[in-house]
Amino acid sequence: MEPSLFDAAESDATARVAPLAVRMRPQTLDEVVGQQHLLGPGTPLRRLIEGDAPLSVILHGPPGTGKTTLAYLIASQTKRRFRELSAVTAGVKDVRQVVEEAKRALGETGAQTVLFVDEVHRFSKTQQDALLPSVENRWVTLVAATTENPFFSIIGPLLSRSLLLTLQPLTDDDIETVVRRALERDLHATIDDDALDFVKRLAGGDARRALTALEAAGDAHITVEVLERAVDRIAVRYDRDGDQHYDVVSAFIKSIRGSDVDAALHYLARMIEAGEDPRFIARRLVVHASEDIGMADPSALQTAVAAAQALELIGMPEARINLAQATIHLALAPKSNAVIAAIGAAQADVQRGLTGTVPAHLRDAHYGGSQKLGHTGYRYPHDHPGRVVAQQYAPDPVVGREYYLPGDLGVERVAKERLAGLREVLRGDREVVAEDVTQGFRPRTDNKEST
Secondary structure, eight states: OOOOHHHHHTSHHHHHHSOHHHHTOOSSGGGOOSOHHHHSTTOHHHHHHHHTOOOOEEEEOOTTSSHHHHHHHHHHHTTOEEEEEETTTOOHHHHHHHHHHHHHHHHHTOOOEEEEEETGGGSOHHHHHHHHHHHHTTSSEEEEEESSOHHHHSOHHHHHTSEEEEOOOOOHHHHHHHHHHHIIIIIOOEEOHHHHHHHHHHHTTOHHHHHHHHHHHOOSEEOHHHHHHHHTOOOOOOOTTSHHHHHHHHHHHHHHHTTOHHHHHHHHHHHHHTTOOHHHHHHHHHHHIIIIIGGGSTHHHHHHHHHHHHHHHHOTTTHHHHHHHHHHHHHHSOOOOHHHHHHHHHHHHHHTTOOOOOOGGGSOOOSTTTTTTTOOOOOOGGGSGGGOOOOOOSOGGGTTOOOOOOOSSTHHHHHHHHHHHHHHHHHTSSOOOHHHHHHTOOOOSOOOOOO
């Protein structure tokens, strides 16, 4: 079993050499920065701590958001023994040893124990199973921390016996509060405004990272230059609320549109290093996949959506790899703006009033009396060769208008030929023959000009 940092911090000598992030850990709930959705009046966590209920908790969230701090506060404010295990190094034997000590303490003195398991997702199923009896019988109050999606990384029986709480990344204002508190209470230093902005970007919602950077600076007056030397990293000049934000993301999208994969990766890295919200980047990739690629490579949208889902599943920094893969795919894909042009043209017609009534044979005919209203004449495509049959689908004002105009690259090159043939059949300009099925409705007559 690993010694707890909190037990060690009780010694003055040890506390003096403890990392700044440990020295600055809140001692009360009121000192906790962020996570107000978990700590407000009447919330489950506050009731758990203030009511001293022996309920186990799983804390899920990114690094540096307060999972370890909350575990300590649960122990300290409820006057319970605190024991800590790291799932990276601990095994089943260590778990059982802590549980036996907790049972003995509970039986002899009535003292309850908080068992904090950091990175519990690294425990195997067998190791997690070993925790179940102690949670079920409340021999310990388990507080387990994980950065991974608990529904994928933690066994169901353990989840069902615990209160699952999700922590959010700290905001820039939260990080500023943490930094200024450390400067005032511990470091007794000052910081320039631009250096503070640099720390916020560097932190990316992680208080531990921000405090580590401050401690590395080790200067009575902290500037950007001091921080850059301390963390061996150049500050990316990037204002997430100003022109640079819009300029860089604009360059990112235009580089993908222009098929310059190297420039696109540069701007992606620039946004990541500057602390841009990765969900914003993922959303831009999803939009771009349809706006500038569309049916020229339909799999581009699948890749972009998968990258966005991967970001939610595993988080940063690992998800930067998924964002990079999507960026590369989109940059190298054949380009077409036919999808956005199609919906734009269709909307423009609707906005101009070109709507009209739905043709009678397409109206709902699944109720009594529909035939009396003339809802007849629909030709079921599956009853006809090639599953296509000539009939009017569009309302009268837009009959013959062609909104989707495929390009000549990628999958759209094939779609363009098939679409031309389908339009001929639908207009009644030709009959479906056997080779249409095998050859994909290649056109036989001159295509009509789009209107």
